[in-house]
Amino acid sequence: MRAMVYRGPYKIRVEEKDIPPIEHPNDAIVRVTSAAICGSDLHLYHGMMPDTRVGMTFGHEFVGEVHEVGSSVENLKVGDRVMVPFNIYCGSCYFCARGLYSNCHNVNPNATAVGGIYGYSHTAGGYDGGQAEFVRVPFADVGPTKIPEWMDQEDAVMLTDALPTGYFGAQLGDIEQGDTVVVFGAGPVGLYAAKSSWLMGAGRVIVIDHLEYRLKKAREFAHAETYNFTEYDDIVVEMKKATDHLGADVVIDAVGAEADGNLTQHITSSKFKLQGGSPVALNWGIDSVRKGGTVSVVGAYGPMFSAVKFGDAMNKGLTLRMNQCPVKRQWPRLFEHVRNGYLKPSDIITHRIPLEHIAEGYHIFSAKLDDCIKPIVTTAA
Numbered sequence: 001m002r003a004m005v006y007r008g009p010y011k012i013r014v015e016e017k018d019i020p021p022i023e024h025p026n027d028a029i030v031r032v033t034s035a036a037i038c039g040s041d042l043h044l045y046h047g048m049m050p051d052t053r054v055g056m057t058f059g060h061e062f063v064g065e066v067h068e069v070g071s072s073v074e075n076l077k078v079g080d081r082v083m084v085p086f087n088i089y090c091g092s093c094y095f096c097a098r099g100l101y102s103n104c105h106n107v108n109p110n111a112t113a114v115g116g117i118y119g120y121s122h123t124a125g126g127y128d129g130g131q132a133e134f135v136r137v138p139f140a141d142v143g144p145t146k147i148p149e150w151m152d153q154e155d156a157v158m159l160t161d162a163l164p165t166g167y168f169g170a171q172l173g174d175i176e177q178g179d180t181v182v183v184f185g186a187g188p189v190g191l192y193a194a195k196s197s198w199l200m201g202a203g204r205v206i207v208i209d210h211l212e213y214r215l216k217k218a219r220e221f222a223h224a225e226t227y228n229f230t231e232y233d234d235i236v237v238e239m240k241k242a243t244d245h246l247g248a249d250v251v252i253d254a255v256g257a258e259a260d261g262n263l264t265q266h267i268t269s270s271k272f273k274l275q276g277g278s279p280v281a282l283n284w285g286i287d288s289v290r291k292g293g294t295v296s297v298v299g300a301y302g303p304m305f306s307a308v309k310f311g312d313a314m315n316k317g318l319t320l321r322m323n324q325c326p327v328k329r330q331w332p333r334l335f336e337h338v339r340n341g342y343l344k345p346s347d348i349i350t351h352r353i354p355l356e357h358i359a360e361g362y363h364i365f366s367a368k369l370d371d372c373i374k375p376i377v378t379t380a381a
């Protein structure tokens with residue numbers, strides 16, 4: 001089969017690999033028909049995630065057709081069209097039983113924090129991902145779901161990560177009726193978080209980024225007010241001005257570890273390796289939220305950060321909530337929102353790239369060229 005393969009930072013190739021075999025009776029092999037590239041894949045692409053091994057196939061957002069099933073699989077059969085959440089999880093451990101699917105205890109013996117994620121380095125279990133013609137899906141009776149007849153394939157791909165994660169970001173904000181919500185980041189996750197904030201009762205939604213074309217999308221798709229942080233001396237002061245000098249009720253960090261906007265943070269991370277990236281969006285969030293407010297973090301961070309304003313968070317009495325998204329927990333409500341037309345997830349897709357050209361897809365998405373917001377990878381198989 002053809003598969004995307006990591007060859008080192010900024011080096012992606014398409015190579016011939018064996019079709020993955022069934023390794024456990026509850027595995028399925030899925031023939032991928034559509035996958036996406038996620039902002040999280042960019043952390044891998046940039047060499048920021050520990051233990052990203054040469055030869056790994058990325059891709060944790062994909063849908064496809066069941067090609068083969070293990071002997072114990074009961075819920076799926078060959079030929080079913082399935083959507084697969086990005087989390088790999090057992091469904092029955094202490095954490096899964098409490099809905100913490102992204103923290104499953106049985107799928108990633110190398111880590112005590114994160115569970116398993118397709119194509120997301122050996123830190124997240126070392127599973128190959130779905131930017132390929134075929135992928136092995138463990139615990140096939142637990143994660144995947146048949147794509148409902150009425151759902152478009154591209155909407156289904158967006159439901160495997162980006163949309164549930166944005167929605168989860170809004171959920172973690174504990175938004176109350178009329179709240180002012182500030183979302184840092186106008187990528188796919190931030191756009192969906194902004195849109196979802198209205199669903200949770202927000203009275204005002206503000207989105208911050210420095211890419212004008214994405215802010216335009218935030219206005220059109222998520223009906224948000226927008227601020228370009230490069231146009232202000234201090235975006236935090238601007239947020240105070242916009243909120244009667246109190247600060248926002250809720251802030252959602254949809255940026256993560258590779259934030260722009262502060263040179264010192266870049267130098268301490270990339271030159272001196274003192275921390276695993278730049279937490280500047282998180283710090284702006286801590287500073288922009290009001291005392292007693294909530295900061296929801298869905299932007300991804302590696303283990304070590306030295307320059308987070310933790311003392312300010314403590315002294316302001318903030319609630320910090322965060323996690324990798326437990327995707328399937330969000331599906332019942334999101335399916336309804338998509339079915340009734342309130343959400344059209346595929347509206348943010350800007351590029352459709354054949355698997356053979358995926359290296360170009362990574363480049364365009366990473367360098368934010370050609371007004372790219374969300375690239376989809378298609379397979380010819």
Ligand SMILES: NC(=O)c1ccc[n+]([C@@H]2O[C@H](COP(=O)([O-])OP(=O)(O)OC[C@H]3O[C@@H](n4cnc5c(N)ncnc54)[C@H](O)[C@@H]3O)[C@@H](O)[C@H]2O)c1
Binds near residue numbers: 040255300
């Ligand atoms: N928690 C989860 O389950 C989960 C799932 C998917 C993605 N993620 C993470 O969410 C984050 C966003 O993902 P995405 O696909 O939208 O990525 P993306 O790279 O497309 O979007 C990030 C956006 O943040 C903007 N940005 C950079 N610095 C900023 C700053 N200081 N202030 C405001 N905006 C800034 C960028 O210009 C970009 O538009 C990533 O860190 C990704 O790893 C987490």
Ligand SMILES: [Zn+2]
Binds near residue numbers: 038039041060061086
């Ligand atoms: Zn992702």
Ligand SMILES: [Zn+2]
Binds near residue numbers: 090105106
């Ligand atoms: Zn589990």
